[in-house]
Amino acid sequence: MDLSYSQEEIAFREEVQGFLKEKLPKNLSDKVRKGQEPTKQEQEGWHAILNAQGWLAPNWPIEYGGVQWNAVQRHIFEDELAAHYAPRVVPFGLSMLGPVLQKFANQEQKDYWLPRILAGDDWWCQGYSEPGAGSDLASLKTSAVKDSDHYIVNGQKTWTTLGQHANMIFCLVRTDKDVKQQEGISFLLIDMETPGIEVRPIVLLDGGAEVNEVWFTDVKVPVTNLVGEENKGWTYAKYLLTHERTSIAGVGFSQAGLRAVKRIARAELAGGKPLMKNPHFAARVAQVEIDLVAMSMTNLRIISKAAAGQAPGVESSMLKVKGSIIRQEINDLARRAAGAYAMPFASEAIEGANDALPDPHAAGPVAAQYFNNRKLSIFGGSNEIQRSIIAKTKMGGGK
Amino acid sequence: MNFELTQERQMLQDTLRRFLSDRYDTATRNKILESETGLSTTIWTELAELGIIGALFSEEQGGFGGKGFDLAVVFEELGRAGVVEPFLDTGVLAGGLIADLGNEAQNAHIEEIIAGSLHLAFAHGEPSSRYDLTRVQTSAIDSGDTIALSGRKAVVINAEAADMLVVSARESGEAGDVGGISLFVVPTITKGLTVQGYALLAGGRAAEVTLDDVRVPASARLGEPGQASSAIEARVAAASVAQCAETLGAMETACALTMDYLGTRKQFGRPIGTFQALAHRMSDLLIEMEQARSAVILAAGHLEDERADRERHISLAKNLLGRAGRLVAEESIQLHGGIAMTQEYELAHIAKRIVMADHRFGDVDHHLERFIDLTSD
Numbered sequence: 001m002d003l004s005y006s007q008e009e010i011a012f013r014e015e016v017q018g019f020l021k022e023k024l025p026k027n028l029s030d031k032v033r034k035g036q037e038p039t040k041q042e043q044e045g046w047h048a049i050l051n052a053q054g055w056l057a058p059n060w061p062i063e064y065g066g067v068q069w070n071a072v073q074r075h076i077f078e079d080e081l082a083a084h085y086a087p088r089v090v091p092f093g094l095s096m097l098g099p100v101l102q103k104f105a106n107q108e109q110k111d112y113w114l115p116r117i118l119a120g121d122d123w124w125c126q127g128y129s130e131p132g133a134g135s136d137l138a139s140l141k142t143s144a145v146k147d148s149d150h151y152i153v154n155g156q157k158t159w160t161t162l163g164q165h166a167n168m169i170f171c172l173v174r175t176d177k178d179v180k181q182q183e184g185i186s187f188l189l190i191d192m193e194t195p196g197i198e199v200r201p202i203v204l205l206d207g208g209a210e211v212n213e214v215w216f217t218d219v220k221v222p223v224t225n226l227v228g229e230e231n232k233g234w235t236y237a238k239y240l241l242t243h244e245r246t247s248i249a250g251v252g253f254s255q256a257g258l259r260a261v262k263r264i265a266r267a268e269l270a271g272g273k274p275l276m277k278n279p280h281f282a283a284r285v286a287q288v289e290i291d292l293v294a295m296s297m298t299n300l301r302i303i304s305k306a307a308a309g310q311a312p313g314v315e316s317s318m319l320k321v322k323g324s325i326i327r328q329e330i331n332d333l334a335r336r337a338a339g340a341y342a343m344p345f346a347s348e349a350i351e352g353a354n355d356a357l358p359d360p361h362a363a364g365p366v367a368a369q370y371f372n373n374r375k376l377s378i379f380g381g382s383n384e385i386q387r388s389i390i391a392k393t394k395m396g397g398g399k
Numbered sequence: 400m401n402f403e404l405t406q407e408r409q410m411l412q413d414t415l416r417r418f419l420s421d422r423y424d425t426a427t428r429n430k431i432l433e434s435e436t437g438l439s440t441t442i443w444t445e446l447a448e449l450g451i452i453g454a455l456f457s458e459e460q461g462g463f464g465g466k467g468f469d470l471a472v473v474f475e476e477l478g479r480a481g482v483v484e485p486f487l488d489t490g491v492l493a494g495g496l497i498a499d500l501g502n503e504a505q506n507a508h509i510e511e512i513i514a515g516s517l518h519l520a521f522a523h524g525e526p527s528s529r530y531d532l533t534r535v536q537t538s539a540i541d542s543g544d545t546i547a548l549s550g551r552k553a554v555v556i557n558a559e560a561a562d563m564l565v566v567s568a569r570e571s572g573e574a575g576d577v578g579g580i581s582l583f584v585v586p587t588i589t590k591g592l593t594v595q596g597y598a599l600l601a602g603g604r605a606a607e608v609t610l611d612d613v614r615v616p617a618s619a620r621l622g623e624p625g626q627a628s629s630a631i632e633a634r635v636a637a638a639s640v641a642q643c644a645e646t647l648g649a650m651e652t653a654c655a656l657t658m659d660y661l662g663t664r665k666q667f668g669r670p671i672g673t674f675q676a677l678a679h680r681m682s683d684l685l686i687e688m689e690q691a692r693s694a695v696i697l698a699a700g701h702l703e704d705e706r707a708d709r710e711r712h713i714s715l716a717k718n719l720l721g722r723a724g725r726l727v728a729e730e731s732i733q734l735h736g737g738i739a740m741t742q743e744y745e746l747a748h749i750a751k752r753i754v755m756a757d758h759r760f761g762d763v764d765h766h767l768e769r770f771i772d773l774t775s776d
Contacts, residue, residue: 129737134666134736134737135666135667135736136667139667159737202741203741203742203743204740204741205739205740205741205742205747205748205750205751206600207600268527268529269527269529270529270530270531270765271531271575272527272534272574272575275529278764280764280767280768281764284764332725335758336757336762336763336764338758339529339530339758340524340529340530340758341553341554342600342758343554343599343600343601343605343755343758343759344554344597344599344600344605345597345598345599345600346600367600367754367755368600370754371600371750371751374732374733374739374740375737375740378732378737378740382733382736383733384674384677384733387676388676
């Protein structure tokens with residue numbers, strides 16, 4: 001084993017740093033540093049900058065316009081993105097749908113949709129969860145009934161992240177009610193402009209509205225928008241979820257979060273001294289930093305181990321559980337570091353509109369982020385579901 | 400020992416619980432949260448008429464309660480219903496300080512407070528004071544005719560709605576000194592006083608208060624010059640009891656909602672509460688609830704004790720409620736799944752109140768260190 005970076009890897013890191021210094025807009029990184037959400041236009045702009053550099057899709061094969069870096073390169077890239085406060089690239093098209101299309105779509109679909117994802121022509125959102133089908137996703141009810149060359153879709157999806165910006169949604173729909181739950185599901189691409197679709201925002205406890213309900217009433221979807229085979233959608237969905245979970249370790253977010261904690265704790269005074277010099281608080285920060293450094297290595301080991309192009313299995317569940325716990329702990333520390341200044345309502349700051357918050361230490365929306373990130377252990381398969389997957393795989397006959 | 404409430408307190412609890420369950424539902428609260436003032440004057444007046452503010456003052460002060468257990472009873476119910484109106488700020492903190500230190504003329508305000516016609520705020524914390532009560536930098540310069548106040552007060556809850564502020568300022572010494580701190584009653588319309596208001600994440604409103612050479616007469620001072628520290632500490636102790644009780648009430652609501660949800664929400668064909676992984680965690684919450692109740696009883700029961708005993712139990716309660724509260728809030732959200740993340744569901748508000756309570760009067764860490772200091776001899 002050799003834990004030091006090679007000459008090539010060091011050169012690669014410098015190349016990434018150079019790119020970010022030159023191309024990442026300053027006002028955008030300022031926003032991210034303050035915990036504010038970039039606007040749709042800013043997201044699309046950053047997407048285009050990465051695409052122009054050819055670095056938009058680190059996990060895609062080269063034949064589809066990806067980079068196919070190895071695990072160490074991806075780690076370095078993610079590390080530098082976080083260090084420079086680059087915004088998160090919207091993952092729905094790139095990290096979630098892209099790999100599914102590459103593996104299961106027909107040639108025509110690949111030729112049409114994949115270049116559009118890279119070019120940013122479509123803003124995708126995900127239509128998985130329903131009010132009655134959360135952790136038990138396979139019990140979903142939204143139906144798609146075939147009517148010659150169309151499906152007629154009826155039902156309701158929920159927790160549709162950034163659905164208000166999207167023009168396309170990939171959906172799990174029920175195409176057969178009379179078989180075992182998992183066997184009657186199909187994977188459908190739906191144009192959000194189709195008549196019969198209604199998007200309703202859900203206001204979350206931090207005051208933001210990043211998620212939506214999406215209602216379908218007799219929505220006509222061409223059968224050419226079916227991915228893979230009818231009634232095989234569950235397989236594709238599971239494949240997509242393991243991809244989603246690898247990025248959910250969120251090492252970069254945690255590193256950025258930890259820096260924010262330290263920044264606030266250096267500015268905040270406790271007993272006339274910087275809070276960061278308070279042994280009790282410093283110990284809490286050190287504890288989570290130790291966990292994070294180790295998880296960063298776990299993440300690297302797991303990504304390295306997974307064969308090229310193959311999503312890791314149970315390990316992705318482990319990363320999801322540990323990653324969400326660490327991020328939530330960091331959010332909690334940031335909230336506490338801010339002291340009484342954690343109390344102001346900071347929705348304006350999250351939405352990026354208001355810079356004039358009352359606190360002198362730029363703690364801004366730390367408490368809102370703390371509450372918002374309670375979602376990390378709930379979405380994409382809750383931590384309880386992940387633990388069951390880990391236990392079943394490791395102890396219960398490897399199902 | 401006897402753990403029963405007195406008949407009077409039992410009646411107070413029953414009345415308040417009934418009123419709030421009739422009049423303060425989630426829809427009502429959400430309307431109040433969205434309003435510009437962040438509080439309902441109707442609710443305020445009605446609760447004053449029920450005697451709720453009177454219960455926060457002793458008989459000598461014109462009320463009919465004022466003891467630790469009176470505060471505990473009232474605030475547990477306010478917390479259970481998730482009431483956002485600042486009874487703690489007007490009644491326990493600012494009003495309490497006037498009642499504790501005021502002369503006859505100043506005490507005349509108590510009647511209006513109890514009647515619900517006077518709103519107050521306690522302007523004490525500063526941008527760099529954190530939770531340290533003696534770290535006051537705002538200055539008070541006595542020139543004989545008037546006293547000039549200058550400085551900045553941070554996150555002053557209810558400042559915008561308040562007719563008068565109780566402001567702390569230093570007449571001598573430096574930040575961190577126990578001596579030298581005085582309190583002044585300052586009408587919010589006084590020249591040189593500016594109030595920059597904002598909404599709070601968990602409901603209600605606060606403000607940054609700037610005092611730029613604010614002139615008040617000597618009659619605005621509460622008590623003796625430079626001697627206010629021990630009264631401030633005692634009032635913050637009372638407010639901490641109130642707040643811990645409020646958090647306890649909110650935790651009860653969070654647990655009740657969660658148990659109900661575990662029993663009704665079905666996944667994989669059965670109620671999710673039948674999954675052992677979830678049931679055991681609910682059990683842990685119920686255990687912590689009992690611990691939290693004990694801590695509140697201890698703090699309330701020792702509020703009239705001499706300083707060392709009082710403060711030890713306050714720090715004990717604030718630390719335990721902070722820990723148990725965080726656990727209950729986070730686990731209630733987790734056990735609910737996505738629905739708990741939505742603003743319109745009651746738990747969202749309740750969970751925010753539980754967690755944000757840790758940011759007033761000292762958090763878990765602050766009180767852990769303080770408990771060590773107070774018990775290390």
